[in-house]
Amino acid sequence: MESERYTQALDAIYQGFADVDGIPTALESIRNLIGAEGATFEVIDPAVRRPVMFHSSGVASAEGDDYLAHFAPRNPRLPVALRQQRGELSWDYQVMDESAMTRDPFYMDFLPRAGLRYFLSVVLDRSPQRLVAFTLQRSPRRGHVDRSEIALMRRLTPHLQRAYGMRGSMAAAHGDGVGTKVLDLLKDGVALLDPKGEVVHANPSLQAIAIETGLFRIDARGIHFGASDLRSRYARAFGAVIGRDGLTLADEAIDFLAPRPGGLPPCTISLRALRHGWPRSDAPEAVVMMLVHDPLQESAATHLLQDLHGLTRAEAQLACALSTGMTAVEYAAHRGVKVTTVYTHLKRTREKTGWRSVAELTRRVHEISIRLRED
Structure with missing residues (x-):
């Protein structure tokens, strides 16, 4: 159950930061996972010590407005964050103890109005011009964060950083209101369809999957x-x-x-209704999105495994393939290499990652994979 909630949180993080209005959904998923009454995402101008961008979940709009108008510059947590490096965490007892909290206006005047007291925060990015922070807000009843919750936030931090970086890259390339061009960046195949099933847009990955698998044509x-x-x-x-x-x-x-022949893992075909149509004028007639996931296509997880654990490309590709249910023998046949070569790569993968079994490998790969959400 905990693993499923963690995976759902990862899904929400990546999808939420890719969506123009999706950040509050991502915040809600994280606060439900770790345990918090509220969550905020802020981009702060260090010069004036005020947010220039602010998103929240579980925080009343009146309290958010009050914070932005009066209490943001008086937040005693901010000076700590301004000294931190990218990826560093902070929490209340790093800032002050309970006695000091009772003398602080932010803790005694502002937070009680919102029913809040404690926090857990991470710096996602920083530069002389901005500080980007994610913060969980906790009630007095829920109490101060414990070691397991701090560890869980550390585990989520690389994903939050990547999702935020992806959002910035897409906005720089295509503007904040990204259209069909952003679909062309995806490794999964995507088609936008009109009410008759005719293709409005198909990304290059879908074309490649059609050719490589022979399952369909477009x-x-x-x-x-x-x-x-x-x-x-x-x-x-x-x-x-x-x-x-x-x-x-x-x-x-x-x-x-x-299904595909030869023991190769099947592709997943997913159809999703576009609830309000495609949100851009470049495909106004689109009402259905079809997504095709080929587990043998090199995915974002391949690159993340290389970055996180120092795997070679071949080792990362093997790890992703085995996580789909392929056997070492099937993978060797698919790649046209010797089985002994595959077992050598698997041994090195275990040495570098510390993963002891294919089951653990599968679980870890799934944790860092960007998966489709059903809602």
Whole structure:
């Protein structure tokens, strides 16, 4: 259960920071995971000690406005954050003890109005011009954070930093209101479809998956699966999402597997209703998004494994492949290499990561993978 909640939080972090208005959803997921009444994301101008960007979850809008208007410069936690490096955490007893809190206006005048007292914070980024911080806000009843909660925040920190960095990169490349161009950055295949199933937009990854797997082909009239059973599954899934009246059903999300021969792991096909249509004028007729995940495509997890554990590209690719359920023998046959070579890579992967089994490897890879959310 805890592992599932952690994975859901990761999903929310990456999706939330990629969405123009999605940050509060990401904050809510993290505060539910670690345990907090509120969560805030701030970009602060160090010169004036005030936020220039502020998002919150679980904090009443009136309290947020009061904080921004009067208490932000008087926050005793801020001087500590301004001295911290990127990725450093802080919490109350690093700032002051209980006795000092009772003499501090921020702790005695402002926080009680919101029913809050304690915090756990991390600096996601910093420069002379800005400080980017994520903070969990806790009630007196919930109490001061403990070691396990601090450890969990440390575990989440690299993901928060990457998600924030991705948001900045996409905004720099395409503006804050990213359209179909952002889909072209994804490793997973994505198609936007109109009510008839005709293709409005297909990203390059989808084209590549179609060619490499041979499972389907793409033209302006739609997505065409080769096998009759897959054609039937796709038709049923699209019909379930669209509904009989031709309108998308807001809560519908259909997933099915597309098997491949030779013991290779299947692709996952997911259809999602776009609840309010595509949010940009570059594809106004799009009402359904189809996503295709090929577990053998090099993913973001491959690069993260290289960065986090110093794996070679071959070792990281093996780890990702084994996490899909492939055996070492199947992977060797797919790559056209000797089985002994695969076992050598697996041994080195275990030495570098400390993971003791394929089951642990699978769990860890899933933790850092960006997965689709159903809601």
